[in-house]
Amino acid sequence: MELDPDDVFRDDEDDPDNELYQERESTKELVVYLVDASPKMFSTTCPAGDQKDETHFHIALSIISQSLKTQIINRSYDEVAICFFNTREKKNLQDLDAVFVFNVAEREHLDRPTARLIKEFDRLEERFMKEIGSQYGIVSGTRENSLFNALWAAQALLRKGSAKTADKRILLFTNEDDPFGKIKGATKIDMTRTTLQRAKDAQDLGISIELLPLSRPDEDFNVSLFFADLLGLEGDDLAQFLPSAGEKLEDMKDQLRKRMFKKRIIRRITFSIANGLSIELNTYALLRPTTPGTITWLDSVSNRPLKTERSFICSDTGALLQVPPKRYQSYKNENIKFSLEELSEIKKVSTGHLRLLGFKPLSCLKDYHNLRPSTFVFPSDEGSGWQHFHFHCPA
Structure with a gap:
């Protein structure tokens, strides 16, 4: 399946762009x-x-x-x-x-x-x-x-x-x-x-x-x-x-x-069936564990939030590096360099769509396939009248 689970099924708090969508929908x-x-x-x-x-x-x-x-x-x-x-x-x-x-x-x-x-x-x-x-x-x-x-x-x-x-x-x-x-x-x-x-x-x-x-x-x-x-x-x-x-x-x-209580829409995705036929789906987070909030460090004198900065120093000259660091992968005795933007594009193997590849019996679905809490998908009310169709998709 050509999708990145971390991109398609992540929670709305993981997606900064989804905040605007939530405000528009609610x-x-x-x-x-x-x-x-x-x-x-x-x-x-x-x-x-x-x-x-x-x-x-x-x-x-x-x-x-x-x-x-x-x-x-x-x-x-x-x-x-x-x-x-x-x-x-x-x-x-x-x-x-x-x-x-x-x-x-x-x-x-x-x-x-x-x-x-x-x-x-x-x-x-x-x-x-x-x-x-x-x-x-x-x-x-x-x-x-x-x-x-x-x-x-x-x-x-x-x-x-x-x-x-x-x-x-x-x-x-x-x-x-x-x-x-x-x-x-x-x-x-x-x-x-x-x-x-x-x-x-x-x-x-x-x-x-x-x-x-x-x-x-x-x-x-x-x-x-x-x-x-x-x-x-x-x-x-x-x-x-x-x-x-x-x-x-x-x-x-x-x-x-x-x-x-309103249904909590995480995001919208497109479900491609076959021969150019597709429907729009809404994804819902039915159950998510409660996690502690992020820690905010405060200045002991002014009580203002502290801003963390990180600098890289050259091990040979001791000078501050102004160029953003790059990652590399060894291949045939050669280091292939990647920028952070290139790595992000490599990890994104799809545009966030679901594609129907076929059908398997329910017995093929194992417990260990659920790596994260399941996300419920349902056809969008603004779609083409597929309101009777729904299924449960593991993350």
Whole structure:
């Protein structure tokens, strides 16, 4: 096989050019956590007297806190905002009633998750009622619509970045399946229509809205009352929504954590099959051992990094050699000299392509053939429709 394993299957940290490729391929995630703060959210999730009794509001905040911690570790360049609606106080750039954006003050952009943000957020629940407050922002006999205002504020926060460079999501936490249930007549129809149109406008801008319903064990969240239209659910999607949402709520922290892990593409290579037929492959590092970082030597006085320099001295004259050293290979009583560039070209026997030579039974693959951790190859999504074809290639 005409390839250099050290070139084709090396890790991305071994390839300085791959850093730019990784930055180009990866997308930033912009998330607005939209939390219902109505009095119903402060009702307990279990019957009275249960030792594990906790409110839906507490569950939502604990999930968001865990998600922020995960983002710091895995995707620190993501940006988030935490927005409450159905609140007594208001704080948002549009000065909308019943909407309180927790971590955005006078600025018009989201924040990266930080330890300070998480620390302040974890202490929010105990002082929420005093500083922010809870009330129904959708009141019968008025035109106040807190859900509409919340979607408007979230859309404004997510206007940064294009759909090609950022994944924009709104995660909606609520236990109210019919936010306009207390409204009657033409007012309810008008509020429902405008709210659905606001959600559609956000989705047209590349913003996905995800509902995370919260309910008591003895209650069912009826998504058909309102949110099915908001999310565009129908048919099988509508029938499967509640079961999938139930599984997500059972282990929500892990579900949100999994969304932060992205497939780690090492590089792209071309797989040549025969007669000029080839497909483009992505290679993935599924498992790599953790290695200590490189040692940085510091000056004991200034604490600045030391720069190492190496000089070659002629053994005959003692003068410093200005010409880079050369390697040589003895051949027929003669030393054949090579430069470092020539040696690099000699070692590079291919352009990093895979070529199909034939097929052998699986029994021919021995354990000792795996000199390094295996690299998984899979056809690129931008290829010619070979998504069904994949194989495992040892390094």
